[in-house]
């Protein structure tokens with residue numbers, strides 16, 4: 057394996073410790089603030105907070121335009137710990153706050169007053185660990201059915217019998233506060249509730265939204281999740297690192313390769329294994345193809361939701377060509393399990409480059425066609441222009457990422473700003489972004505991304521040189537004890553993996569930060585005041601994958 | 608005409624999920640009905656997880672389930688007679704599937720697409736607390752399609768197989 | 784204002800029709816399955832089997848149980864091993880449950896003697912769940928047509 061010539065770089069590139077920030081966190085009441093090595097743990101600053109100082113410390117971060125990326129609950133036995141992961145907007149640090157609570161009381165103050173986006177995350181922690189968040193406006197199970205009495209991610213929980221009680225269909229439960237707020241300002245009043253989903257053609261999976269409507273106008277809405285919750289995070293605590301690979305495919309099945317890469321990168325960060333140059337190029341090619349395939353499904357289904365049927369057929373036709381390449385290169389169409397720690401599982405076939413460059417040539421023609429067909433279409437414009445505007449502030453507060461964030465005028469892309477692969481620095485491409493924040497902007501960003509991905513694939517193909525595709529990986533794969541975080545940019549946004557390892561072959565806790573979760577959470581804020589038909593348009597433009605959210 | 612007549616009379620009797628054959632059976636008519644039903648399956652649009660994408664692919668241009676008369680995906684269970692359970696069924700979803708199944712007019716058939724729908728697949732493991740061990744626990748399944756996810760042609764094969772069964776009159780489902 | 788919108792809408796309608804019209808002369812996208820088999824990749828990860836070309840008992844499995852241990856979904860429910868005269872392990876019962884398998888290929892990768900391989904069967908459908916448990920020790924070479932679950936597929940091919 058050839059050694060990287062610029063081996064000195066890490067020292068020069070070592071990120072600054074953030075003395076100013078650390079000082080301010082300390083002043084606000086954080087104890088034990090320390091800086092971490094980004095290249096080893098994926099985090100820059102680590103701070104312990106007491107329940108009393110949590111909100112004050114978080115406010116400091118909020119003023120610094122940090123976005124809340126996720127909450128990680130951990131059962132440290134005996135006490136519980138909740139980790140709050142924050143990210144500064146561009147090249148700034150990643151900050152981790154740790155709050156502890158003991159097993160008996162299990163209470164923490166809520167962060168929803170500071171970060172609206174903490175809402176669902178806290179409900180998830182409440183679900184999984186039974187930690188109560190005082191003053192949370194709506195603390196009820198998010199992913200689990202309302203009749204369950206257990207907290208699955210506690211370490212003393214060992215499975216439960218699968219029994220379905222008799223009357224399980226939940227009674228519509230109203231979020232009266234949110235719903236009536238707008239009602240008061242507009243003078244509209246209604247007690248009519250509309251149930252959208254879980255079996256609904258345009259929720260893209262099994263999402264249920266309870267809409268509070270007055271005529272066609274929506275006064276408020278509540279999402280109900282968990283209809284495809286499968287307990288992947290609990291499973292991860294039972295599976296060896298190698299065995300967990302197939303499960304990474306099945307979270308976001310439209311871009312399994314990006315998830316494979318995220319997980320591989322996590323393990324590489326944790327163990328220091330490096331992949332080979334050829335494997336890196338293959339990863340970029342495959343992941344960009346996967347992004348194209350994913351965006352094509354988005355395009356097809358979005359237009360299907362908006363009433364156009366033929367583009368769906370065209371998009372799937374193009375996607376089939378990409379899937380054929382995946383099948384020949386990885387062995388499966390969708391659940392690829394291809395990218396592993398240390399490289400990729402097998403080398404590609406001989407006509408790989410040829411086929412892809414041909415496909416990319418056709419793809420360029422197709423993109424022009426789609427652009428004409430879609431973005432220029434009057435009906436499409438009317439359905440999307442100025443609908444569902446996510447302001448940059450809202451986006452940052454809720455931790456929105458991916459095309460939804462870039463559609464709101466925040467220019468952030470992990471591929472460029474947190475380069476997890478050298479190749480992204482070398483290739484020539486740009487991060488498209490729009491400032492409108494509405495459905496149209498998000499669609500435009502995705503269309504532009506399709507083009508950029510084609511660019512990336514074409515250039516990466518030229519860099520494909522012979523060599524091994526997998527470096528030496530120990531037969532018994534263990535991860536040294538510690539905590540690691542790694543992010544990659546998927547088609548929907550930031551995919552983050554948080555791992556707490558105890559030195560064995562099995563993770564102690566593995567948390568996945570999924571982009572759709574944060575993106576979908578904004579929908580409750582976007583809905584009030586719009587029409588029922590706009591909800592379909594907004595949901596489609598967010599491009600959410602429900603099993604990814606539910607995990 | 609007579610097809611709708613027969614099934615409505617049964618619905619009214621509330622015999623929706625029971626296996627009660629009509630009192631008077633008319634063999635040639637029955638055969639004709641079976642043939643008609645087999646060649647115009649109307650599946651319910653109902654994707655839960657990964658397998659649903661392959662189901663969509665099966666109805667898109669490359670595989671085109673319409674060739675077998677099974678491409679008219681209906682959004683309402685009242686208009687459908689084939690339920691393709693494509694994905695992981697969990698505790699929260701199970702009652703809804705049962706309800707959707709009950710809402711479908713008989714005769715109706717179920718295809719369990721993918722490991723998850725067959726038996727919980729990759730998720731019915733050690734500390735499972737959420738995933739149902741197969742959709743068969745709540746609705747009668749006619750065809751099982753292994754795969755994770757099954758290829759679109761596996762679904763087409765399942766549809767062919769189901770058509771064959773309907774024509775020969777040997778499905779699990781309620782017969783009108 | 785309305786009129787402009789109307790004309791633009793009319794324009795986009797024509798554009799759409801134009802694109803569709805062009806497609807009519809393009810290449811045919813549909814594969815006429817089941818009359819034409821769908822091409823399956825040479826490395827496709829289908830149902831797992833023991834490599835044994837003619838004589839089913841001539842396989843390379845040494846009964847090390849590595850495959851059973853690595854399988855993330857416990858899709859190898861039965862793998863019993865006995866010792867022969869030379870004190871070597873050999874399998875006496877080897878069952879793979881295709882209903883549980885997620886076709887990840889970890890078992891094939893881990894096998895020290897390369898005794899396992901993936902078949903390239905892409906279209907399988909069974910009428911009962913029990914048909915999906917395959918006793919792979921004695922099944923020999925399986926194909927799409929004699930896969931235990933493909934009842935009635937041959938007839939179907941000529942619908």
Ligand code: SF4
Pocket residue numbers: 306391656657658659693694695720721722723724728729754755756757885
């Ligand atoms: S069988 Fe596999 S592909 Fe299908 S829903 Fe389950 S995990 Fe996803």
Ligand code: SF4
Pocket residue numbers: 831853854855856857858859879883884885886887888889890891
């Ligand atoms: S392919 Fe994967 S799931 Fe199937 S038997 Fe092998 S290891 Fe188990």
Ligand code: SF4
Pocket residue numbers: 843844845846847848849850851893894895896897898899
């Ligand atoms: S890993 Fe290979 S040799 Fe070992 S038991 Fe499995 S099939 Fe046999």
